[in-house]
Amino acid sequence: MTDTTRPGILVVDDEPRSVEVIARLLDEEFEVFTALSAEEGLRLLETEWIQVVFSDQRMPEVSGVEFLTQVRERWPEVVRIVITGYIDPEDIIGAINTAGIHQFITKPWHPDHLLLTARNAAKMYQLQREHDRLTNELKLLPPVAETRVASKRERVRQSYRFDGLVRAEGSPVEEVCRQAERVAGFNVPVLVLGETGTGKELLARAIHYGSPRSDQPFYCENCGAIPDELLESELFGHKKGAFTGAHSNRLGLLEQADGGTIFLDEIGDISPAFQVRLLRFLQEGEIRPVGSNETRRVDVRVVAATHRDLTAEVKAGRFREDLYYRLSTMTLTMPPLRDRPDDIPVLARHILDRLSVAHGKPVAGFAPDTLACLEAYGWPGNVRELQNEIMRMLVLCEGDTLGAELLSDQVLRGAALNARPASPEDGPLPPLDLIGQGGPLKSRIERVEAGILMETLVRCRWNKSKAADELGLSRMGLRAKLERYGIERGSAQRH
Numbered sequence: 001m002t003d004t005t006r007p008g009i010l011v012v013d014d015e016p017r018s019v020e021v022i023a024r025l026l027d028e029e030f031e032v033f034t035a036l037s038a039e040e041g042l043r044l045l046e047t048e049w050i051q052v053v054f055s056d057q058r059m060p061e062v063s064g065v066e067f068l069t070q071v072r073e074r075w076p077e078v079v080r081i082v083i084t085g086y087i088d089p090e091d092i093i094g095a096i097n098t099a100g101i102h103q104f105i106t107k108p109w110h111p112d113h114l115l116l117t118a119r120n121a122a123k124m125y126q127l128q129r130e131h132d133r134l135t136n137e138l139k140l141l142p143p144v145a146e147t148r149v150a151s152k153r154e155r156v157r158q159s160y161r162f163d164g165l166v167r168a169e170g171s172p173v174e175e176v177c178r179q180a181e182r183v184a185g186f187n188v189p190v191l192v193l194g195e196t197g198t199g200k201e202l203l204a205r206a207i208h209y210g211s212p213r214s215d216q217p218f219y220c221e222n223c224g225a226i227p228d229e230l231l232e233s234e235l236f237g238h239k240k241g242a243f244t245g246a247h248s249n250r251l252g253l254l255e256q257a258d259g260g261t262i263f264l265d266e267i268g269d270i271s272p273a274f275q276v277r278l279l280r281f282l283q284e285g286e287i288r289p290v291g292s293n294e295t296r297r298v299d300v301r302v303v304a305a306t307h308r309d310l311t312a313e314v315k316a317g318r319f320r321e322d323l324y325y326r327l328s329t330m331t332l333t334m335p336p337l338r339d340r341p342d343d344i345p346v347l348a349r350h351i352l353d354r355l356s357v358a359h360g361k362p363v364a365g366f367a368p369d370t371l372a373c374l375e376a377y378g379w380p381g382n383v384r385e386l387q388n389e390i391m392r393m394l395v396l397c398e399g400d401t402l403g404a405e406l407l408s409d410q411v412l413r414g415a416a417l418n419a420r421p422a423s424p425e426d427g428p429l430p431p432l433d434l435i436g437q438g439g440p441l442k443s444r445i446e447r448v449e450a451g452i453l454m455e456t457l458v459r460c461r462w463n464k465s466k467a468a469d470e471l472g473l474s475r476m477g478l479r480a481k482l483e484r485y486g487i488e489r490g491s492a493q494r495h
């Protein structure tokens with residue numbers, strides 16, 4: 001069985017004696033594989049975990065550079081080194097361009113030099129892998145204004161702290177974060193429940209970056225709507241030829257996340273067969289790539305999430321009870337945005353600041369009636385939908401404030417419909433079904449304004465001082481507007 005703790009090195013040379021000498025030299029520190037031809041070398045690359053290739057330049061069938069060009073095409077991450085008897089500057093440039101050669105070693109080589117080259121190459125492989133991982137994580141990062149951190153890693157960590165989950169004081173999200181912070185330090189699985197867009201993934205990242213594993217990788221896999229075979233190969237990896245299209249070996253995410261955390265989103269959607277596969281992994285801590293006979297032990301913390309009611313799924317027999325208990329040592333629930341309306345203005349402000357910096361479009365903020373609508377709307381898509389709405393408004397905005405006229409019909413209409421009277425005698429529902437109808441912008445805006453006035457008065461139980469305060473109007477200003485729109489308590493609005 002391959003020793004995955006030592007870097008794998010492949011030595012290719014048609015001279016058995018040369019191969020043997022190099023192998024003996026490197027054997028103490030590396031897992032060494034040897035091949036007497038390029039063809040044999042390619043076969044080994046397909047099946048073994050190899051990070052560095054040393055190849056002789058002069059071989060009968062293909063040259064070292066030609067062989068390493070093929071290696072580059074199929075395994076670009078592998079570090080490639082040529083051993084050659086002569087050095088011609090033009091050959092070097094050609095080899096660097098076509099085969100991406102990391103280094104040339106000239107014959108006769110010194111053992112110390114060869115060993116040092118092997119060590120540096122293995123280190124380079126690791127650094128490159130780490131770099132790729134951080135770049136991937138940074139791609140997913142929300143841009144953070146005013147954050148100056150020393151390193152990329154620190155930037156990632158800073159962005160995903162628990163206070164990166166924006167919420168108002170006293171929000172139910174505070175309690176969720178408190179519990180998550182407590183469980184972060186324990187090496188136990190966490191199940192995050194909540195509707196789509198509520199911030200489950202953000203919470204999972206905060207758990208990882210708040211845990212002792214924070215220096216290790218964090219990977220996400222969306223398990224929903226993806227066929228079993230693909231999911232299996234994504235998570236567990238596969239060997240070349242394991243199925244049609246498996247052109248090369250592939251390292252699964254569970255192995256890549258070794259030492260760190262994997263976030264399995266939409267876990268409630270996995271098939272019964274895959275539930276068994278996952279349960280086995282959780283019980284044994286071992287993975288076996290598709291098409292391979294070898295198992296490997298990995299240490300990965302699992303944070304799973306679903307928008308489904310998983311206990312109901314268990315009761316209905318669609319989700320295995322044993323897997324449910326394995327995953328849910330600690331269960332956290334992200335509340336929907338409509339159940340935490342106080343978070344809306346804080347989140348809206350945060351999102352607007354972030355987007356206006358990211359898109360270089362400074363705006364002062366939201367008009368009071370815009371905020372009132374944002375707070376009244378139900379947000380079935382939660383924070384993600386709020387983000388999209390604000391982005392849309394930012395694109396359309398021509399002034400320096402986001403006015404209600406920029407809101408989508410959906411939000412305007414939904415906000416109005418949600419603004420139910422506190423009791424029947426408090427008055428009629430605002431006639432905001434008119435909003436969706438056509439007409440010149442000015443009259444549509446007036447209809448929106450009238451609706452917002454009505455909604456605010458209903459919510460403030462017709463306390464006009466409170467409504468005026470909330471709307472940022474003087475009492476006189478409010479009265480003028482009410483007269484203009486013919487709004488009074490107990491009467492149907494005339495617009």
Ligand SMILES: Nc1ncnc2c1ncn2[C@@H]1O[C@H](COP(=O)(O)OP(=O)(O)OP(=O)(O)O)[C@@H](O)[C@H]1O
Pocket residue numbers: 142164165166167194195196197198199200201202203265307347383384387
């Ligand atoms: N409290 C919050 N503070 C700041 N941003 C948030 C917050 N909650 C969610 N977001 C943002 O909203 C978007 C959706 O969040 P996230 O992807 O974490 O939700 P989710 O519940 O995992 O969604 P899904 O179930 O659809 O995968 C992300 O861009 C995230 O950064």
